Each structure stands twice: as structure tokens, then as C-alpha cells.
Amino acid sequence: MAEVSTETFREVSQRLRPEIDAALNRLTEFDQDCPDRLREAIRYSLLAPGKRLRPVLALLAAEACGSDLQKAIAPACAVEMIHAYSLIHDDLPAMDDDDLRRGRPTCHRQFDEATAILAGDALLTRAFEVLATEIADAEQSRRCLCELTHAAGASQLVGGQVDDLRFEKLDGTADDLAAIHRRKTGAMITVSLRLGGIVAGADEALLALLTKYGDCLGLAFQITDDLLDVQGDEKSMGKRVGKDADKGKMTFPGVWGIEESRRKAEQLIHQACEAAAKLPSGGDSLISLAHYVLERNH
């Protein structure tokens, strides 16, 4: 494993989250034409306590490429908005039918189904509006929009969710499972890093390192998520444990076993750290974040 850096993920997170949350708050105030109930539902889901993993990745990628963190605030908020929208829609009765998210009622339980669908639609739209309005350089804004619309679109995030829903009924291989997660989880993690790199003015070589780091981290994240689902403790997860396995849903521990899943996650985190170490700043914070993903218990 790569050497553990001096700043732990807890410290990184404490340093960055107040700024992320303040920006998310500011960017979802909306004008008086936005109905109160819609604004409440959007903010209920978006501003709920969370790891803010994707925005932290965007900010750390910009920092690792030698830029001021402030430049990456807009992409950071945009990727969190897309994440929040995808959770709202995934939790709906027609999809995963979840009642609990981050320890609180899901959006459609707290409000109603129509409001939840529309809050998700509005968050998705707002994410792209933020990239169009809050990035000074028009070419960088356009590039961020090209990459985020692709990662959130029919071939990646949405397509991954469609296959994930179908997959519950299929008897697939570990490769099928990895392919779904690469699109459903991995693409958004990788694009978070790339957008941070783009606004930092990173060249193609640096963006390729961020992509390598993100691809490895994203898959490791999903494996550890599955491990937490079978091993975790309900209170620290904030959602019902063992639910995926109960539903007969395929998981990495189900395919590989717990030990092998853990070994593969460690291997991926090692590869991620190797890529991060080549970044201009040395990628210390990205390395400690990778260790956190492996060691987290919620």
C-alpha cells in the first residue's frame, strides 16, 4: 500500500465540507417563482448530511493539479446535485423502493412521489445550469458540460441504473457486475475528478492520471459498499443492512466471497494511490481519501 499521508480524510473533509455546503446552499436558493414545496424537497435531499465524496474529489483534483480550490466549487456542486438527483429517483417506489436514506425518510416518503420526481428533475437541470453560469471561461464551461452530460446520461449513470434494475433478475458474471457499477457509480466518481482537473487547466496527461485514480477508486468504493451491506452495522450506515442480499441482488462478496472482495479492493486502492502520487502536488489528499474508502465503516 502507498504510504499514508499526514492529512487524514476526516481532516480533508472538515477542511472542505463547510465551503461545499455553503455553496450548495447558495446555489439552491432559487427565485420566488420556485414553489416553496419544491425548494424544500430539493434542499431536504441535497443538503442532508452526507460524505460529499464527489465534490471533495472535484476540489482535491483541482488542488492536486496546482490550482486554487475555489475554481472547482461550481463543478463540485454540480456533481453533488447529480448524485442527489440520482438517489432521489433510485429510491422511488418504481425503482429500489427505499424508505430510508442517510438516516432520514427518503424524499418521496418525506414529501410525496410527484414532488420527489420533480425535485430530482430540477436538481439534474440545476447541475447543468451551475456549470453554464458559474465557470468564467466559456471553453472550460463547455468541456465540463460535455463530460458531465455524458457521465450522467443514457450510456453511463442512467444506463447503469437501467441494467442494475434488470440485473436483479439475471444471473450475471462478476464482469457484468463490474460493468454496471463502472457506469452507475464509477463514471460519476471519475468525472468529478476530471471536472476539477479541467477547471484547473490540467493537460491530457494529468486528466489521464485522474481518470486512472477515479476508475480504480470507483470500483473499490462499490466493492466496499457491498462489503458494508453484508457486514455493516445498521446505525452507522443509516440504511437497512443486508437489503441488497435479501433481494437476491448480485454483489461482489456474493460472487467473489468476502476475503477476495477485500483483497481486490485493496489492490484497486493501491493502483489509485500510484496514479495520484504522480500528480503535480503529489496527490497527498487524494491518497488519504483512497485509504478512507478502504477503511470506512459507513
Place this chain on the structure above:
Amino acid sequence: MAEVSTETFREVSQRLRPEIDAALNRLTEFDQDCPDRLREAIRYSLLAPGKRLRPVLALLAAEACGSDLQKAIAPACAVEMIHAYSLIHDDLPAMDDDDLRRGRPTCHRQFDEATAILAGDALLTRAFEVLATEIADAEQSRRCLCELTHAAGASQLVGGQVDDLRFEKLDGTADDLAAIHRRKTGAMITVSLRLGGIVAGADEALLALLTKYGDCLGLAFQITDDLLDVQGDEKSMGKRVGKDADKGKMTFPGVWGIEESRRKAEQLIHQACEAAAKLPSGGDSLISLAHYVLERNH
């Protein structure tokens, strides 16, 4: 009333729709990572026979501002994608719960509810991707994205739908009703024209004329839609007639009566034609389109 131009809406439509449909077809092929079922659902809804009113408006606005129609194909497709997504989500059981749309089963009836939600999400995302990738000039691309994300967002399209759902249970005034439709229908009609103007290089004065035309046309369109709902014939509408009134939903004929509603629609179309007549090309096609809105029977 303004003088009827030589090219009827039928002719305008016959001239423009093949190009619009070919572009919509091309822009929703997607790569092999898009699940087949998702691609089918997207294309089932987007490519269904329809008036293509919003893309026609984008193309005619570009033409009226003296530009080549081809420049406005990307905005034209983007606004139709947003329109198709909003219909898919509005038709869902949690919202308007409609079984029939454009004479065919709605998306969630033809496929399933989860697929319909995700097809809508993917279309919304694809609309913005098209503006980011298919407009050559970065500043024009950004401006189109700013305007379309706003028109489709929490304060306009989505907010209007939230209030429309709530309004069914409220006892509002004609002004409340107009305010909802200005956001739910009007904003997308006006932005369709403005995007056509933007890619044509229109200045603020021309964009203001397009806005005036669009605002009047949009409200007239909604009034005539309500008139068709109470007076129309089920076969030519392709959806069940009188449904809004059955549900106790407030409509313009319900507030103003049929005669007064018709008079107001005529007045608005007159104002729209006055604005269009000031455009560089004389706005002949936009004028004939405005007459069509008043006289249509489906």
C-alpha cells in the same frame, strides 16, 4: 388580425419536419453502453408523431433573424427532447396518470414505470449534451445552456408542473392560472424561439421581439388547448377529451367562458403577429404558425 402569409403552417411543417426528425433520430442513437430497452423507450417517446412545435419555432426564429436554418438544428432538437421528457414524467401514475399520449400508450404503459422515469432523465440530460457538443461557437453554446436550463428548471417548467399539480386542489384566479401556464408551457415556447435567435446571432432587440411573440403565442396556445379539451374530438386529439374538466381542474374556458377565452386567444395571436412582423425577414412563417395555433383542431 395580421394578414395571412402565403406559406401555411402545413407547408412550413412539411418543409421542416423531415430535417427535425432526421436530426432527432441521429442524436438518439447512443453507443453500445446504452441499454436497448432504455434506447427504445427514449425513441418511442421522442420520435412519436407530433407537431414538433418547439423545434419548428427554433428553426423559424433563426430564419426570421436572417440565418441559415441548419444553425438552429441543435437547439431545435434540445427543446423537443425537454418537451418529450416533460410529457413522459407528467404522464406518470404519481402525476397526471395518463394512459394515452399522441394516440399511443404512454411510455410507462408501453414499457414500465422505472424505465419511463429513467428515459425522461436521459432525455433531459441529452438535451443539454446536444447544446454542449453540437453548437460550434462556445459562447453561443453557453448562452443557450444558460437559457434552456433556466426555462426547464425549478422556477419555470418544473415549478409550473408542481404548482399545476397543487392547483387542482386550489381555488385560484385567472391570473394564477396564467402564471402557472407561463412557467409550465410558455417558458419553453419562448426559449425555443430565443435559442433559434441566439445561434442566428440576433441582438437584444431582436431577442426581445422573439420573447414578445413567444409569450403571446404560449398563452394563446394554452387557452386553445383548454378550448380543445372541452370542445375537441377525441380521435383528432389523440387523448381523452374533457379529462381536465372531469378532474375539476381549472381551465381558461372554466374561468372566462368559451367566447371570452376565444377572444383573448385572438388578441394574443394578434400581438404575436405584430411582433413577428418587425423581424428582419418579416416573420411570415411565424405569422402563419400563429394563425395555425388559433385555428388548429388537435
